[in-house]
Amino acid sequence: MKGWWWKLLAVVLLLYVVVVGLRTPLGPALVHVSIGRIAPGPVSFEATGYNTHFSTDRPQVWLENDGQRWCAAEVNALSEVSFVAQFHVPEGFRANLTSLWASSATDGTVVLREAFYTEGRGDGIAEQLCTAGPDARAGFSFPNRSILNETIRNLFFHVPMWFTMMVLMTIAFWQSLRVLRTGGLDADRMALSAVDVSLLFAALGLLTGSIWARVTWGTWWTSDPKLNGAAVSVLIYAAYLVLRGSVPDPHKRARLAAVYNIFAYVLMMVFIMVLPRLTDSLHPGSGGNPAFNQYDLDSSLRAVFYPAVVGWILLGIWAYTLHSRAARLRSLLDEANDR
Amino acid sequence: MRTAEILHLLKLEWQLDRRQKHAWGSMALYVVSTIYVCYQGVRHIFEVPIWNALFWIILLFAAFNALGRSFQRENAGRQLYLYLLASPRSVVLARTIYNGLTMGVLSLVSLAAYALFIGSSPMNEARLDIFLLVVVVGGIGLAFVLTLISALAARAGNGVGLMAILGFPIVLPMLLSVMKASKLALDGLGWDTTGKYVLWLVLIDLITVALAWLLFPYLWRD
Numbered sequence: 001m002k003g004w005w006w007k008l009l010a011v012v013l014l015l016y017v018v019v020v021g022l023r024t025p026l027g028p029a030l031v032h033v034s035i036g037r038i039a040p041g042p043v044s045f046e047a048t049g050y051n052t053h054f055s056t057d058r059p060q061v062w063l064e065n066d067g068q069r070w071c072a073a074e075v076n077a078l079s080e081v082s083f084v085a086q087f088h089v090p091e092g093f094r095a096n097l098t099s100l101w102a103s104s105a106t107d108g109t110v111v112l113r114e115a116f117y118t119e120g121r122g123d124g125i126a127e128q129l130c131t132a133g134p135d136a137r138a139g140f141s142f143p144n145r146s147i148l149n150e151t152i153r154n155l156f157f158h159v160p161m162w163f164t165m166m167v168l169m170t171i172a173f174w175q176s177l178r179v180l181r182t183g184g185l186d187a188d189r190m191a192l193s194a195v196d197v198s199l200l201f202a203a204l205g206l207l208t209g210s211i212w213a214r215v216t217w218g219t220w221w222t223s224d225p226k227l228n229g230a231a232v233s234v235l236i237y238a239a240y241l242v243l244r245g246s247v248p249d250p251h252k253r254a255r256l257a258a259v260y261n262i263f264a265y266v267l268m269m270v271f272i273m274v275l276p277r278l279t280d281s282l283h284p285g286s287g288g289n290p291a292f293n294q295y296d297l298d299s300s301l302r303a304v305f306y307p308a309v310v311g312w313i314l315l316g317i318w319a320y321t322l323h324s325r326a327a328r329l330r331s332l333l334d335e336a337n338d339r
Numbered sequence: 340m341r342t343a344e345i346l347h348l349l350k351l352e353w354q355l356d357r358r359q360k361h362a363w364g365s366m367a368l369y370v371v372s373t374i375y376v377c378y379q380g381v382r383h384i385f386e387v388p389i390w391n392a393l394f395w396i397i398l399l400f401a402a403f404n405a406l407g408r409s410f411q412r413e414n415a416g417r418q419l420y421l422y423l424l425a426s427p428r429s430v431v432l433a434r435t436i437y438n439g440l441t442m443g444v445l446s447l448v449s450l451a452a453y454a455l456f457i458g459s460s461p462m463n464e465a466r467l468d469i470f471l472l473v474v475v476v477g478g479i480g481l482a483f484v485l486t487l488i489s490a491l492a493a494r495a496g497n498g499v500g501l502m503a504i505l506g507f508p509i510v511l512p513m514l515l516s517v518m519k520a521s522k523l524a525l526d527g528l529g530w531d532t533t534g535k536y537v538l539w540l541v542l543i544d545l546i547t548v549a550l551a552w553l554l555f556p557y558l559w560r561d
Contacts (some may be wrong), residue, residue: 155454236508242504242505243495247496252494267550270542
């Protein structure tokens with residue numbers, strides 16, 4: 001076990017992340033209604049759910065507008081994931097938008113916010129007391145957020161990629177400091193390996209992020225401080241490789257590359273730490289967007305996310321040690337051939 | 340590293356530049372002809388964001404052009420001579436300060452030429468004191484960052500091309516914040532909004548000088 005227990009840990013954690021992260025179902029949610037506006041009088045519409053159990057456990061259904069409830073006159077389940085609800089919509093709802101709620105013992109309470117544009121508004125209605133079921137979700141499940149939906153699982157892949165990249169860049173920074181202190185080619189090789197592997201993780205982070213952005217924000221790339229930071233760091237390390245390529249003497253190359261790496265790393269870190277605080281971002285946790293922590297008090301995501309972070313970082317370090325060992329063996333071979 | 344040494348080196352830079360006046364001429368000519376080409380293309384610009392962005396792009400290229408020669412103009416013999424006489428940290432500090440002053444002046448000259456040709460109407464609403472401060476601090480910041488990069492590129496023996504590749508990603512964060520700050524100042528916003536950007540720019544400038552001071556000795560010796 002000595003010396004390789006952490007590799008085993010990485011494998012176990014990532015297996016757990018892949019299996020639990022992809023197999024755990026999303027919690028129930030309402031995702032769609034067949035009409036977009038309601039007016040006073042009889043209204044009937046079909047509502048569609050996701051991972052719900054409407055026919056095994058027929059839900060209580062009500063409208064909610066500005067905190068006031070109005071119950072459904074009749075609810076008929078068509079299947080597990082859809083029901084038809086009939087309302088005698090009253091006159092006098094206060095707010096523009098009305099949300100649809102459904103509650104049952106199996107699924108707990110689910111809601112589709114801002115479901116209907118509301119006509120015939122006034123100063124409020126005679127409120128009804130519609131019974132809400134217990135607010136408990138059955139079993140271990142991930143929160144089902146609108147827009148995010150199933151893509152919420154990408155949290156376990158996209159975010160740790162960037163953490164791993166940062167860790168590897170920090171290793172490269174540290175090795176560059178060693179180059180300047182000792183002048184050894186060994187540290188230089190290790191810095192290069194760390195940069196190589198960190199660029200791989202950056203590419204994976206860009207790929208997973210780009211696809212996620214397309215699904216949720218509707219675009220492959222936007223001008224967002226976190227995206228700018230990512231682009232800058234990738235460009236910096238690409239420039240690092242170009243600089244190495246243009247200096248033939250290995251000792252001089254080691255020193256110049258180390259100087260550039262230290263200079264760039266410090267400025268990049270300052271930039272990444274400070275700039276998101278200066279401007280708005282689409283990412284959770286900034287620019288008025290809630291962070292994931294605020295969303296998920298049930299912490300089912302955290303149970304997978306933290307192991308994912310540790311697992312990916314360990315995998316990155318593992319890849320880095322392999323890469324630098326291979327580089328060392330290659331240089332030893334070259335020396336032997338030269339002799 | 341002594342203050343007297345730095346002052347002496349600053350004087351040396353000044354004398355060198357005075358002896359080769361074409362250096363200043365070429366910097367000014369580069370900026371003015373770039374601005375004139377833009378003028379031929381677009382005439383006047385009235386939209387503040389575009390006016391602002393074009394100004395900083397022109398200044399960025401002017402900085403690359405002006406500072407590219409910073410470590411390349413001396414031959415190996417004179418470099419060795421300087422190496423024997425002065426400590427590397429004095430050399431880099433003197434050169435950073437000198438380049439900062441040059442770029443500070445150059446950015447004001449560029450602004451004057453830019454306002455003359457491309458139009459000054461976007462400056463009508465501006466808080467001029469903040470805007471001019473941002474222009475000068477931004478120009479100095481570009482000089483500070485690019486001085487060490489210029490030394491690196493000269494050391495790698497691969498002139499201006501490499502300098503652009505190494506410099507752009509490092510300058511980019513600063514350029515984004517400087518554009519933002521000058522845009523806010525042009526919109527006429529006061530210190531309470533622009534202040535943190537100006538502070539942040541000054542902070543980057545200081546960090547850059549500190550890094551240049553720490554790292555240059557490793558570049559200097561061969």
